[in-house]
Amino acid sequence: MDKTNELIIETQNLEFGFNKKERVLKNINLKVEKGCIYGFLGPNGAGKTTTIRLLLGLLDAPENSVKLFDGKFTGNKLEVFSKVGSLIEQPSLYEHLSGYDNLEITRSIRKVSRKKVSDVLELVKLSNAAKKYVGTYSLGMKQRLGLAIALIADPELLILDEPVNGLDPNGIVEIRELLKHINKELGTTIFLSSHLLSEIEKLVTHIGILNMGELVFQGTITDLQNLQSIQSEYCIETNNNKAAYELLRRRFIVTLQDDTLIFGNTSNQINAQIIRELVINNIEIYSAAFKTKELEQFFLKMTANYVVN
Amino acid sequence: MEFIISFRTELIKIKNSFTLWLIVIGSAFIPVFFLLHHFYEWERYLPKPDENPWFEYFRKGFNGVHFILLPMLLALLIGLLLNIEHKSNTWKHIFVLPVSKTKIYFSKYLLLISLIILFYCLLLLFFFLGALILSLWKTEFNFLLFKPIYLYHSVQSGIVGFVVKSFISILGITAIHFWLSYRLKNLFINIGIGLAGVVLSITLYLGKSHSIIYFPYAFPVMMCNFVPDSQHFLSDFHINSIICFVAVSILSYIDFTKKFKG
Helix, strand or coil: CCCCCCEEEEECCEEECCCCCCCCEEEECCEEECCCEEEEECCCCCCHHHHHHHHCCCCCCCCCCEEEHHHCCCCCHHHHHCCEEEECCCCCCCCCCEHHHHHHHHHHHHCCCCHHHHHHHHHCCCHHHCCCEHHHCCHHHHHHHHHHHHHCCCCCEEEEECCCCCCCHHHHHHHHHHHHHHHHHHCCEEEEEECCHHHHCCCCCEEEEEECCEEEEEEEHHHHHHHHHHCCEEEEEECCHHHHHHHHCCCCCEEEECCEEEECCCCHHHHHHHHHHHHHCCCCEEEEEEECCCHHHHHHHHHHHHHHC | CHHHHHHHHHHHHCCCCHHHHHHHHHHHHHHHHHHHHHHHCHHHHCCCCCCCHHHHHHHHHHHHHHHHHHHHHHHHHHHHHHHHHHHHCCHHHHCCCCCCHHHHHHHHHHHHHHHHHHHHHHHHHHHHHHHHHHHHHCHHHCHHHCCCEEEECCEEEEHHHHHHHHHHHCHHHHHHHHHHHHHCCCHHHHHHHHHHHHHHHHHHHHCCCHHHHHCHHHCCHHHCCCCCCCCCCCCHHHHHHHHHHHHHHHHHHHHHHHHCCC
16 A cells, blocks of 8 residues: 555554454554555454444444544544544344434434435435334334444544445445545545445455454455466366366365366466376366456355365 | 533434333323322322421322332443443444544433432322312312422421432432443343332331431432431432442442443
């Protein structure tokens, strides 16, 4: 990442555990630049929500390990909260109140004009349901209301925990377009978590991948795509895959899947060696090619492999 | 100003909730029951000529309020009030708003105290309405001829003074249940603790135990057949209730602002 850009979120060697024995987060160094849309990815239980709770002070982080807004408001939590809108896990809503009243509670505390209530309701397309009890809302409507509450004071930073969780494809597209719009028009920095890359890869500019409490990747979406192409698999089909597998498995990282030999972490030299070995041993090669995985598969492999390693 | 805003948001939160209904139903319960009992056994309740009917009316009426209703009503009211945040999963939301935990704590506490005062106002109103209905039904009840005064064992107290003492007697339980209610998500545990407290306090009361003045749940029960102290406005258990209220409130405030994360 470009170090000259202002960092809205920065964590330094952030560690956390709910007890002394087990570390939920290990040495997390997040760097979220101003104006970006940062996707915080990881499988369920990776530590995403814990990280978000630490960022927001809902859990006690070790001293000086979390810095928001470049540390400008250190020691002044309320000043930080006035610039942050958040949606943590499922939306926090009073189901016995109307959508309007839910917004009114946050509006009063954030001291913004009453007009903002109708503005954000319009923005999330809930104007017609504003007077209905939230208990009657669908999950998608609740998510949108939660988002409206987070957006009501035009925050500089929006922290969203799984904002598209449980939404149907149309709902996902709507939220995605809304967040893009907010980021572009208002310059809001957005930090959002998800356990599915496919849900957010079309939205985010930067990505951090968390697995088992460790940040296994951080960079731009282009950086991730480059890494993906580097880590493509080399696939070979032969006239006798079983014999080829037995021949090569001691010297190379190879798996036999659906009549295809799949080699991971190869290079041009290694690929040449593999071909030479097969030719020398009279095994006919039908095809040899790189197989580029979908970004989602790559993400899954990254998080799954990490457990093994 | 910020405190007023925070208090206003607490008022919005009890809209459409059972909390307000509980206050209305709770305050009407004993006066209505008492009125019906007067209708059925009116001869038993008729005062002697020249006897102030309010003495017995208030004593018996408030005995019903203090004996079981008040501690259980408080446990339920406080539990319901704070359960709004637990049920809606909103602690985490309000703790990331630009408002201090101190203001959140005191605005919730002020709302609770306001609701309890509302309960007492409605309770008195329903008692007066009951007396008025009885007087209109049978003039021999004489309620309109005498000043409404609480008197027992020849010691009298203005009815407002008596209600203030009743209010002070519940401060200890109020503080305890306020702390329990934001710490315990399960409303039934709160009510269970309240019920256990009531059973124990009645046991102490009926057993005439001396240690009853140190048990907060027993303080409202001690307002039954209360003999006002002619020398001092407050009795020992009232002072203990205030001490309990202040001590528990300080501890719960520290816990809320320093440790409680929702």
